[in-house]
Amino acid sequence: MTAGLRIGSVGLCFILWACGGASVPAPEEAGAAVLTEASALLPDAGSPWAPVSAMVTARAAQAGVTSMGIAVYDSLDRKVYEQMVGDFTPDQRVAVASSSKMVSGVVLFDVIRQGLLTLDSTTGQVLGWTGDKANITLRHLLSFTSGLEPSNPCTSRVTFTLAECVAQIATIPVRAPPGTRFDYGSVHLQVAARMAEVVTGRTWNTLFAQTLATPLGLPADVTYYTAPTQILGTTNPLVAGGLRASMNEYAKLLALVYHRGRYAGLEKGTLGLFVAQTREPYPSVIVGNSPMADLGYPYRYGLTAWLECTTPATGCSSISSPGAFGWTPWMERDAGYYAILGMQLSGADVSGGVVAFSVDLERDLKPLIRTALGN
Template sequence: MKSAFYILLISLSSFVVFSNCNKSVSKDKNAQSLLLAGIAGSCFTIDSCFDQYVKTTDEGASFQVYDQSGNKIYARQSVLDYNTYRPIASGSKWVTAITAMRAIDCNTSSVTFANCGTVTTNTCVTGGALSLSRTTGDILGWTGTKGTITLRQLLSFTSGLNAGGGNGSGQVSCISTLPVGATGTQKDSCVNEIRDQSTGTPGALYQYNSNHMAVAQRMLEVSCGKTWDTIFTQLIVNPLGWDASQAVWRGNYRTAEVTDGSLSGAFGLSISPEHYARMLNALLTNGTAKNSSGANIANFLSTTSVTEILADQYNGAKIGYSQFSAFGYRWQYGLGNWRFCTTTDIPAECDRDLISHSIGINGFFPWLDKNRNYMAILAVNNIGRKNGLSLLPASSTSLFFAETVRPLIHLQIGR
């Protein structure tokens, strides 16, 4: 296992979430030696692995594991508290996908879903009832081939929308520079810029970048006649008991600049791991989330929505850019989350050793194991001050930690 992950760690040297993330980092030689020792060495308990890992972090870390009922069965923290809100980078993608599926569920007429606010039956109907099959042509008025892009393709990065017209993982600059309270006209101008610079064929190209989710968010806004902030607050923040003053979206989480984050669904959220777990519980338990008191929120998601979020959504698309395509683990993608397994060429084999996750460039790493019925959240906010190995971004060290402790978790839960 470790030898395979040497390849993984080197391959992840190119892992960036959007184009302006390339920056030099200071190199703390002591941290480097600690990190290298952690990679080359061994640990035999979750505690010792965590203690070894946390020495390389900028602000400390926390780690929590939950059983099939959403009960916490392991927790350890160092400096960074379970309830501390920090940016989660691409951990935001899972939140955006779940918000979209909540909007779809709440807009249906067959079942009453929990805590929908004003996003209720037949309220998201511009261009037709909201669904994963609704297109940019239906809702945004796009024409031609780009008007055939579906919400499903946007949330799975198979919409053919390029990053800056190229093959990287970047985004158009307007996503991170929208002023606070941006108007619909300003948002439309931004997503139209994405449309006009893109050359991929919808459904035929997978490319990991932030542009897809910006367009998806705008589709939700127009379909439901509400701002992203209103949709997110009513469908996620209020029922889960998140802190509305801290659970905010920013166009650029790396700076103190306050911008409108309503198109930053791929990377822009700040949240605590304790609160994130309340949402993730819905994927673990096929639809039941947790509120602020730990009580169940039944029908938070439909079982169909859970299945769609976690399913392989490639549907034959060619991989144009994926930070994981350079090595043996050719990971698949769902709606807003990666599907990781070691044998992707044989679906049945993949499904037996599968975790779903939404890792962030800063190392934030939530994952879900439906086979063994548990979930875990490694919370960390490494932006390169201490974790100064230029070949090993924070995401790769978190991945290595997770792969090291997963067998230990399996022993503890007996599965």
């Protein structure tokens, strides 16, 4: 492992590996690579990464953020840039909040790959739901267009099981017919995860461990909790927001998404599912609860990921999954990189709002990273 350099009174750690504008290999070829560390260098004024360093430093200072990090990986899974602010470290495990959603999507994609579910499997078929809830499909659930109320108190009950929580969700009247309304919230993936539990005969955390954590060499503590900031509750995991991981740990999960399920010798999900992830399945939906719209962004939603482009109906090369505590993973496949803003902040830690800080920073870093990579 490379040691970072600590400099100045604000305690910044920089790691840089210059890669230039190398061509981007096919995902299947790049996926065979394993994440590697960068060499420790401080970007000087002439470095292509100096603007990235300057922006992160300035934005953190302006917002009063004293503990965060950024890491950028190229298409060969080399860590090409890393910067730490304050005492944050790339091995510091925190609650990633809604950045859990993209990871949960991969687990569900792999259940589909095994032939145990399809995107068109319904709650009626799998869970025995009846009436106006019976025709909700897994596609609706993964795109948050199920028509269910997006939140339910049961998702925070540490003494519940996932089965008990979903049974409670089943008693609540729907807000809209499936496929007609988008509402961002935790309920959709809670139901989707229960469908996976039923068809596999395994609990969600066991399924996550067997599908992703163990094959990627992640420790048992990288798992889903009901209350992730308190590290409490594993029988009713918050599937949409309960994962805890470090930047170095999450990078392996993000690499698997970047390479469309083909990474480090693994095959998870199908290439078709990862293509579907980048497209909005129901472009004509009414947009209800949308944190991106609240921030003034026009981004729509695919399958467990935000679509950061102007053509969501036909697909986006840039997708993301920001969380309420600031943790923000994203990728730009056309530019050949993926990145993580790592942090666990509260409202008191940031002036102007945690999500606004991280999402705005991600947006403004994108062109600087592309330039640094030679794109």
